[in-house]
Amino acid sequence: MSVPVSDQPVLKLTNVESAYGPIKAIRGVSLQVRRGEIATVLGSNGAGKTTILKTISGIIDPRKGAIEFKGSAITARDPSFIVQQGLSHVPEGREVFPLLTVRDNLAMGAYTRHDRDGVARDLETVFGYFPILRERAAQDAGLLSGGQQQMLSISRALMAAPDLILLDEPSLGLSPKLTREIFEIVVRINRERGTTILLVEQNANMALNASDYGYVLENGRIVMEDNCARLREKDDIKEFYLGMKEEGVRGERRWKKKKNWR
Secondary structure (H helix, E strand, O other), X not given: OOOOOOOOEEEXXXXXXXXXXXXXXXXXXXXXXXXXXXXXXXXXXXXXXXXXXXXXXXXXXXXXXXXXXXXXXXXXXXXXXXXXXXXXXXXXXXXXXXXXXXXXXXXXXXXXOOOHHHHHHHHHHHHHHOHHHHHOOOOEHXXXXXXXXXXXXXXXXXXXXXXXXXXXXXXXXXXXXXXXXXXXXXXXXXXXHOOEEEEEOOOHHHHHHHOOEEEEEEOOEEEEXXXXXXXXXXXXXXXXXXXXXXXXOOXXXXXXXXXXXX
């Protein structure tokens, strides 16, 4: 049963700037994610998508701006504190614990919880989403395929019973078939559990089809935002992200046009 999206934002960024040394990675980013929705941030490689997620989860401290989660400030708070507030981060590249078993990786996701019955129920839920993890429960996570590790990484995040999941490039390195399967489960998690998801993804077609609202990031700045149904119909999105060109359009249309997207 689908859980309705609320107008109340569960996450809000206001004029956030983050940098790696002297290099600014995101510049005055403002966005919000409503409770119960899937929001996506689109952008080319190096646009700053991963930096946004790392800044939200406390891995990187912002130089400027404010971050609110469930109405409370989490700007520059310790990642362990942020996890305890109900925010889980599925990093790019999966980053499972390779020498721990699948079951132990899942137990690590639930380390902040003390409700044994709830943890047991959620373990059965993630095994329902990804049956291969039940089959491989006693196997070291480092021996799983890339797709199976992505399933494990998402499931580990779910074991924390989060209100919000930050999902970084879930299709990275996966076949088209596995990518579709992963996105189908992501949508099910959102619709069935009501888990809010902020997704960053280079596969714009999959992201726009799965998400409710989208932001387009260029050189660390948000240059466009709208609901995903409308974004899919915008000519610049069709051409530069979906590979669809208008009739008669030639190579002279370049990224420089995006500065006028607003």
